[in-house]
Amino acid sequence: MKNLIHKWNQVSLVKQILLGIVIGVVLAVTIPDAANWVTIFGTLFVGALKAVAPILVLFLVMHAISSHKSGQQTNMKSILILYGIGTFLAALVGVVASFIFPVTLTLTTGVEDVTPPSDIVEVLKTLLFNVVDNPVNAILNANYIGILTWAILLGLTLKNAAETTKNAIANFSDAISQLVKWVIKLAPLGILGLVFEAIATNGLSALKEYGQLIIILLGCMLFVALVINPLIVYIYVRKNPYPLVFRTLRESGITAFFTRSSAANIPVNMGLCEKLELDKDTYSVSIPLGATINMAGAAVTISVLTLAAVHTLDIEVDIATAIILSVLAAVSAAGASGVAGGSLLLIPLACSLFGIPNEIAMQVVGVGFIIGVIQDSCETALNSSSDVLFTATAEYAKDRKEGKEVIIHS
Template identity: 60%
Template sequence: MRNLVDAYLRVGLVPLIIIALVLGALIGGVMPSVGLSLGILGSIFVGALKAVAPILVFILVMSAITSRQAGKQVYIKPVLLLYLVGTFMAALTAVVASFVFPTEIIGLTAQTAVEQSAPETLTQVLKNLLMNLVANPVNALTNANYMGILTWAILIGFALRQASDSTKHMISDLSVAITHVVKWIISVAPFGILGLVASTVAETGFDTLKSYSQLLAVLVGCMAFIALVANPLIVFAMTKKNPYPLVIQCLRESGVTAFFTRSSAANIPVNMNLARKLGLNEDTYSVSIPLGATINMAGAAITINVMTLAAAHTLGIDVSFGSALLLAIIGSVSACGASGVAGGSLLLIPLACSLFNIPNDVAMQVVAIGFIIGVVQDSAETALNSSTDVLFTAAADPKYRA
């Protein structure tokens, strides 16, 4: 058994994930019943990632602050700036693409029920985000509220700066232990992705997506532009080096997993592992990556703006340049609060639609269509968001600067 495990590990995660992608697609397409059965592997994998992520963030952040030495440099501010710049560029790209390739949503007048409730104002979005900061710490861990987790981990970490060396050593040992647990979970990623792909192909077959092909093309095209053009330009401006080796590595080792888990929270352990592999500053990435899963939402900004403008075009609403620019700003700010709202980016669409006086019942139909195409839209959005967390953290690290 030991020899078999060693042989499995020697192959490497990336080749095994590629094999899992191909096998999963074949099984889901040829044998749908088997593909649905394999879905349990994906559920277990995603469940394990989601379960370990909150405690991982809490312990790593607390350990980093507790053991941080005076004068040791942390690079959170430049990472935050990159997050904000990247999200606004994504929102602006979505607005421009929606004008260049105007899209009308088929079936917008159909009556479709959406159970979740959407925030009505930007103030409500920001209030939800701020209230998450002061949430009960136990509830924050239970509900994977990363703003609350970060807040309490930072506060407790600073309080433990005065603790005895034995206490600090114990916290450091906990950090090492939870890191090993994450490595074990990530090592079985190919089996999880095999199950996720097989069940997805078996359930959807992607037939229902054909009628929304143009809308999906604009959404995914914008995300691809940000991932392969805009983000590399931002990284080059920071590092003065060829950004593509780092960009491709982040997309390959973080984006692929995020695409199939469709959860930025579940991908936090994957990103932590990648940041460690890249040799980044632990004091920085232990905070910037979980924070990025909360506020670095370029993909969400694209979704909000493209879907809103598609609704406006469908209804024949004339959108001026000024209102489109305002939409980009609102979309950026709203996207940063997306994780603090049940339903994520899709449920922020009615807020953006209100800018053009689009009725709420029509806006909620757009949300429903978003759920229909979510098998592609949400996957691509999560892949962009999550891989960019590591990318910008690395770009702000002196290791990658000229």
């Protein structure tokens, strides 16, 4: 048994996860009823990630800020710029693709009892209220904006604390990081359960009617992941970006695809940043921040579904309005973490730009929920993998500027 476990541990995590995916698919297709018990693995895995992530973010950020020495540079400004550029360009890709390949919808109902935000001010107001949330409440509800705020403030106030206090925080940070590593080792089993549940429960038959819409959404997200993001990386680093792009998609995107939660993927991204030997003081802040504001996938979803509603209603759209939609989608996507329902419930806000009534817009949201099994998975994979990609890009760009050799880990 020890030899078997040793050999299993020698296999890379990505290969272990791929094996879990294959087994999950086979079980869901062949014996869905008899193997229904495997879904508990997926539930436990996601639950464990969500449980450890808030405490991980609190202590890592607090430790990074409190131990930061004056004059020591971080790349947060560059990372924030990259997050903004990536999200805006993703929204623009969604707009352009929707004009080249216009899609009309068979509208649906079923979400009339959900209240979306009325305007962008409401979205931003929700985010601001999350900033001043009670710290205990923020941790209990996984409010990462609130957790980040308290971690930064506590970190700043602890900069002048005794070394013993800083060492205690560092020890807690290391201990929680070790717990995360243990949880991530269970990823193959967790992914197996998630894949089985997704196929056995949802199937793909409900998605056929909206096939064209799904193709546009996935095409846009793939274009952003494989063309736009690599282009941004190349401009900053002047090196072949694809080894880094493929690694982030492989080691971050796959788990995010199945967990469908950027928050749950924070520990995975932290681990990947450590493997890439990035600056811990930077990524301990940029990764949880990216999970809340770096939303390229959400920007694509908002743009494409809004313009699908526009085409369905035969509304004429000029170039200026299309650009305004791109900006609105990018800003809305960055605030999606503050809205229950995420990107889908921000569609009525974008639809209001074209005078589309809320009753129609909510029917579009209903379509979004139907295709959510695919849309949300791909959206999260793009969002989460981009967090690591842009964090690494900022650090490599800094090294290049300082004349250091840039080595992109594949």
